[in-house]
Amino acid sequence: MILTDIQLEAVRRFTSPIRVEGLGAGLNVLAAPNEAGKSTVLMALRAALTLRHGSKAQPVRDLLPYGGGSPHIGVGFTWNNQPCWLEKKFGNGKLARLDLGGERFDGDEAEEQLQALFELEKVSKGEAAGLWNALLVAQGESFAQPALQGAGRSSLQACLQQGLQGVTGTAEASAMLALVRRQLAQYQTAATGKTTGRLKQVQEESAQAQAQVAALAARREALREDIHALEQIRRTLAESENPERRRQEEEKLLLLRQKRDQLRALVDQEQLAQTKLHAAGQALQYAQAEQERRHTHRAEIARLEQALAEGQRARSELERLAREADQALVQAQARLAAATEQHQQARAVLARVVLHAALAQTRQSVARERTAFERAQAAHAKLEKAQASLQVMRVDGAFMRRLAKAVQALQQAQAHMHAQATRFVAQLEPDAAGTVWLNGQPCPITPQALTDVAELVVDGVGRFTISPPMQQHAALHKAHAAAQTAVDELLREVGCHSTDQAESQHEAYRQMEREVAQAAAECMALLSVSDVSSIGRALDSQRQTLHEQEALLAREQAALTPEGEGLSPQPDMDAANRQEQERLAAVEVARQCEQSASDLRRAAHTRLEQALVQATQQQQALQRCQRELDVWLTREPEPDLLVRVAQSGQQQQQAQEALERIAQTRQQEEPLAVVEQGILRREQGMEHAREQVKTLSMNLRERETRIRQAEGEGLDEQLASAQRHATRLQGEQAACERERAALALLESALLKAETTQTERYLAPLVQAMQPAFSALFRGVALEMDTQFALTGLTRQRSEEVKDLSDGTREQIAVLVRLGFAELLHKRGAPAILVLDDALSFSDSQRLETLFDVLSDAATRLQIILLTCHAEQFAPLRGRLLSLHPMEHFTPPR
Amino acid sequence: MCMKIVHTSDWQIGRTFSFVDDEALGALQAERLNVIGRIGALARQEGAPHVLVAGDVYEHETPSERTLRQPMERMRQFADITWHLIPGNHDAHTPQGVWTRLLRDNAVPDNVRLHLSPAPVALDAGGQAWLLPAVLQRRHTLSDLTAYMNDAPTPEGALRIGVAHGSVVGFGNEDEAQHNPIAIDRAEQAGLAYLALGDWHGFRQINARTVYAGTPEVDRFGTGGAGGGECVVAAFDGPTSPPRLSTHRTGRFIWRKLENVVLTSGADIEALESRVRAIAPEQPETILAWLEVSGMLGVENLALYESLIERRLRSALTCLRLSGAPGLAAGVDDLDMLGAFGPVREAASALLAQVEAGGAEAVVAQEALQRLFLLWGDVRRAQP
Known part of the structure; x- marks a missing residue:
């Protein structure tokens, strides 16, 4: 098969028609830059072969031009030396046409013929695939070995089978496998084996049907329960509403009520009898109490009378004792009066002695007062004298401060003059002493300040006049003279000649001051005053007080010594005291005697009074008892009381007997509580029955409604129908599962057999590919798997293809594809190889070798290389192809 | 005197079948109602004014409202036929059971008579034929509910026909016979001309006067007895002569x-x-x-x-x-x-x-x- 023409219109980037020019047998190279449309050409070629013209699936949409339009592709080729033409248009104006020599096929027929010729198999609604997919190698696909499935695998198997004896039936096996898989796909997914399709649907429907059966069965059960309950309710209602039963119930109730009324009457009677019994008992108790009271009163009267008699005798004795106590008391009182008189006399003597002693003490005190006054008076005179002396002294502190100030001014004037003076220092030889004179004095050897003109005379030498500077001399002298004058005037004020005298007088002044202070302190101490000014007043006051005390003493003395008594001797204090104490003790004894007699008398009189009071009380009680008894007897004489007691006893006995009779009657009857409870129970029962009738009626209606509904739906029929449905689904499910198991087993068996078969002819396949591989990889041995993939190379050592470099793997993949194309060709099937942008990773040496391999293969089949590396593929020296725009798409005529 | 009755039982309206698909279930359930029409037609055809349904009219104790009323409405269509219904173990006369519901909701047509108490009932105005129903008041009893028939008074010379639902003792499965037992010689003991029984789903004749009619529309693979899907027509020539019995297919499935x-x-x-x-x-x-x-x-x-x-x-x-x-x-x-x-x-x-x-x-x-x-x-x- 040789491709001779490819035309494209409205395919992706080619909105206008183009043609691939230059196609022919052997090697063809379409070298064009990127974006020139090489890949689009390959895509269009593939689409023309594998996509159905009516398809609208994604692969067709991928062909659509950027500017809109219907992709239109034409492929011219020779087959069996006959010119052929394949033309397809997708989308609007869809078209499929295949001219094979003189035969023309259109539409679906063209598609079928195409698939048969190129051994393609439908893989989806709009697409077919086969070994040809491995021969039209798009950009990027050249790196991987082709994955063969379905028709591709079958084609290859057919190729291999042809040349190998004993290998048959692979096509049938593949066809059967495809059929089995198609059938199995109705039950399980190809990839995971999960249930799907009809089996899954049946499983789900079966589960739903089972659930439906269960639900209906439950409803049937509920219906049965409803019917059963309905009957029960009806029976209960009939029983509840039975008039005979109701009449019987009411009769029973009436009887019970009558009995209750009788029992209640009996209870009333019993209560009445009890009341009577109680009243009779009370009356008897009252009467007996009356008897008891009278008896008690009579006993009390007797006792009181006896007590009164005994009290009379006791009282006489007590009166005698009281009289004796009165006499004893009078005697004791007389003795006490006498003792008291004597004691008072002793006390008068003692008082006088005491007065005398006190007067003596007063006298001594007045004398001490006088002495103190006199001392104070002397101290006061001393103070007044010192104060007078101080008064005449003039050199006081103030004067001394003024003097000091004037002296200080004088000293300052002298200091100023001294500062202006000429310093004179003489150092004399030891033997010069007494020969040098200053201002007439032996010349001092210490430094001298000369304020005035001085005269130095050195004996044997002459006379030297020393004149100090004269600028301020007069002013200084004047100031000094003024200061001296001031001092002198001050001294004159106080009549002193010098400051020393002034200071001496000042010292005398201060001494006098101290004396005044001392005399004042003494006065204040003697007169007990705190202030000097108060001394005079205090002295006067003390003088006054002393005079008064002396006058008082004179009066007391005069009073204590009446005329004529002054000579009587006074007892001493101790004797007077002793006598007074003795008399006082006698008085105390007499008083105790009197007290004792008084107590005895009081006790005697108290007892007598008590006896009188008791007698009075007893007399009153006796009278009261007698009076009450008389009243009671008047109100109810004794015989009447006896009659009352007897009657009450009789009544009590009668009431007791009546009560016992009633109790006996009640014992024979049912207890009232039981009867009342019975009535209540029956009434409640009847009420309950009425309520129950209501409830049951409602329940009845509810259940009837439900039953009617279930009846209307024909629940049994529904259940039977659902069970039938479920059974059928179960059967169908089982059948599906059997079918699935059988198909799965068949698939497995076929696949296994096919794989075994494939393994058998892998060796020839490898052998067929070996020359090309040996050219590229010296001394290589190939390993292939049953999926027709080259898995390993053995050169010096075994290498897995997946571990080889990208470039090497691409070279292997290209050679494998070339091998497939060669096999197809050898079998007489149409075959070419188209590689888009392949081998760009190969080194130059390998590329050279590959070119040789491809050139060799191109002698047998057409090879088309699409590349953007024109220079790289130049050594191939194949036909150079180009893309030429056309005015119109031009199918061959 | 010649009188005919149609004897049937075990209609079990509302029954479900787990092993059939929904479509078949609908058909089977519908046919259990349709067969009532065929029974009525049979009665008319045979000139039998009475149809005795010996229990288990309903499958469930609480059928849906529609299921409850459907058989009544089918019977209402045969106004010239009197349908006599007794409770069975599936639809015993329990409180709130189907019979209470029917009576309460006034859902019973005039030509349908529910026998809910064990006492003789005159079948004709002249009092020449009497029906003695046995009434199950719960799903299972251990006593023979037909025992009362021995002493149940009917006029001298009257035709006595018993109808009951249960297991004849000494016949068939002894375990089942423990529930709702019926004496095997009850007809003889009670002087019954015929004892119409229900509970056995296939036709079974116990003796000359004691018969299980079976269900009129088969409802199980193992029916017991002979087939099922039939009704019995009993013709009485006199009060004591044994009935002339004939079976008639009514079932569809x-x-x-x-x-x-x-x-x-x-x-x-x-x-x-x-x-x-x-x-x-x-x-x-x-x-x-x-x-x-x-x-x-x-x-x-x-x-x-x-x-x-x-x-x-x-x-x-x-x-x-x-x-x-x-x-x-x-x-x-x-x-x-x-x-x-x-x-x-x-x-x-x-x-x-x-x-x-x-x-x-x-x-x-x-x-x-x-x-x-x-x-x-x-x-x-x-x-x-």
């Missing part, structure tokens, strides 16, 4: 079960088809056949079986129910048709080995092998 059908050759397959068709050569659509098939067939014959029985015969009948299937008698010779070599033959050999090994897997392997042969045929036919 023919149910037939062929047991132990062994297929070993193509001839066997063709014979089987002929045998089934011969049940009703003119009306194969009235046939319901249940075939218990076994045997071993070669690959070709298996395909023939598929073609003749599973496809052609199944389409001809109302229902073809198959139990079992012929096995594949594939040997090494049969494998030769798959070619001397090749993966298909190898796969078949492997499956055959599994079949011959036996066990649970063998069944699946057998089916897989059958499919392999069938697919092989398809593949070969598809090849140019």
Whole structure:
């Protein structure tokens, strides 16, 4: 098969028609830059072969031009030396046409013929695939070995089978496998084996049907329960509403009520009898109490009378004792009066002695007062004298401060003059002493300040006049003279000649001051005053007080010594005291005697009074008892009381007997509580029955409604129908599962057999590919798997293809594809190889070798290389192809 | 005096059949109603004014409203015939049962009499013929509900006809007879001219006066007794003379079960088809056949079986129910048709080995092998 023409219109980037020019047998190279449309050409070629013209699936949409339009592709080729033409248009104006020599096929027929010729198999609604997919190698696909499935695998198997004896039936096996898989796909997914399709649907429907059966069965059960309950309710209602039963119930109730009324009457009677019994008992108790009271009163009267008699005798004795106590008391009182008189006399003597002693003490005190006054008076005179002396002294502190100030001014004037003076220092030889004179004095050897003109005379030498500077001399002298004058005037004020005298007088002044202070302190101490000014007043006051005390003493003395008594001797204090104490003790004894007699008398009189009071009380009680008894007897004489007691006893006995009779009657009857409870129970029962009738009626209606509904739906029929449905689904499910198991087993068996078969002819396949591989990889041995993939190379050592470099793997993949194309060709099937942008990773040496391999293969089949590396593929020296725009798409005529 | 009655039972309206498809089910159910018309026609034809239906008019205790009323409406069409219905074990006179519903909803035509209490009922105005119904008040009883007939008073010289639903003791399956028992000599004990029985789906005459009429339209493959699909016409010449009995076919469908059908050759397959068709050569659509098939067939014959029985015969009948299937008698010779070599033959050999090994897997392997042969045929036919 040789491709001779490819035309494209409205395919992706080619909105206008183009043609691939230059196609022919052997090697063809379409070298064009990127974006020139090489890949689009390959895509269009593939689409023309594998996509159905009516398809609208994604692969067709991928062909659509950027500017809109219907992709239109034409492929011219020779087959069996006959010119052929394949033309397809997708989308609007869809078209499929295949001219094979003189035969023309259109539409679906063209598609079928195409698939048969190129051994393609439908893989989806709009697409077919086969070994040809491995021969039209798009950009990027050249790196991987082709994955063969379905028709591709079958084609290859057919190729291999042809040349190998004993290998048959692979096509049938593949066809059967495809059929089995198609059938199995109705039950399980190809990839995971999960249930799907009809089996899954049946499983789900079966589960739903089972659930439906269960639900209906439950409803049937509920219906049965409803019917059963309905009957029960009806029976209960009939029983509840039975008039005979109701009449019987009411009769029973009436009887019970009558009995209750009788029992209640009996209870009333019993209560009445009890009341009577109680009243009779009370009356008897009252009467007996009356008897008891009278008896008690009579006993009390007797006792009181006896007590009164005994009290009379006791009282006489007590009166005698009281009289004796009165006499004893009078005697004791007389003795006490006498003792008291004597004691008072002793006390008068003692008082006088005491007065005398006190007067003596007063006298001594007045004398001490006088002495103190006199001392104070002397101290006061001393103070007044010192104060007078101080008064005449003039050199006081103030004067001394003024003097000091004037002296200080004088000293300052002298200091100023001294500062202006000429310093004179003489150092004399030891033997010069007494020969040098200053201002007439032996010349001092210490430094001298000369304020005035001085005269130095050195004996044997002459006379030297020393004149100090004269600028301020007069002013200084004047100031000094003024200061001296001031001092002198001050001294004159106080009549002193010098400051020393002034200071001496000042010292005398201060001494006098101290004396005044001392005399004042003494006065204040003697007169007990705190202030000097108060001394005079205090002295006067003390003088006054002393005079008064002396006058008082004179009066007391005069009073204590009446005329004529002054000579009587006074007892001493101790004797007077002793006598007074003795008399006082006698008085105390007499008083105790009197007290004792008084107590005895009081006790005697108290007892007598008590006896009188008791007698009075007893007399009153006796009278009261007698009076009450008389009243009671008047109100109810004794015989009447006896009659009352007897009657009450009789009544009590009668009431007791009546009560016992009633109790006996009640014992024979049912207890009232039981009867009342019975009535209540029956009434409640009847009420309950009425309520129950209501409830049951409602329940009845509810259940009837439900039953009617279930009846209307024909629940049994529904259940039977659902069970039938479920059974059928179960059967169908089982059948599906059997079918699935059988198909799965068949698939497995076929696949296994096919794989075994494939393994058998892998060796020839490898052998067929070996020359090309040996050219590229010296001394290589190939390993292939049953999926027709080259898995390993053995050169010096075994290498897995997946571990080889990208470039090497691409070279292997290209050679494998070339091998497939060669096999197809050898079998007489149409075959070419188209590689888009392949081998760009190969080194130059390998590329050279590959070119040789491809050139060799191109002698047998057409090879088309699409590349953007024109220079790289130049050594191939194949036909150079180009893309030429056309005015119109031009199918061959 | 000459009187005729038609005796029937076990209509079981509303019955479903799990083994038939929906179309056949509809037809079968419709025919159970249609047969009422044929019974009415028979009564008219025979001059029988009364039809006794001895229980199980309905299949279910709670049929749908339509199912409940349909037979009543069919009977209403025969106003000149009086239809006497008693409850059976399927439609016992239970609370809220079908009979209560019919009476409550006033759905019973005037010419239909429901007998719901066990007491003699006059069949004619003159009181010369009396019907003594036995009434089932629940699905199963352990007492003989016909016992009361012994003492049930009827006028002297009157014709006494009993009608009951149950199992005659000492007849047939003893297990079934434990429920709803009926004394075998009840007719004699109670002085009945005839005891019309229901429950047995095929016609069965117990004695001269005791008869099961069977269902008028067959509803199962094993009916018991003779066939089914019939009604009995009983003619009474006097109150004591034994009835003259005749059976009349009323059923449309023919149910037939062929047991132990062994297929070993193509001839066997063709014979089987002929045998089934011969049940009703003119009306194969009235046939319901249940075939218990076994045997071993070669690959070709298996395909023939598929073609003749599973496809052609199944389409001809109302229902073809198959139990079992012929096995594949594939040997090494049969494998030769798959070619001397090749993966298909190898796969078949492997499956055959599994079949011959036996066990649970063998069944699946057998089916897989059958499919392999069938697919092989398809593949070969598809090849140019």
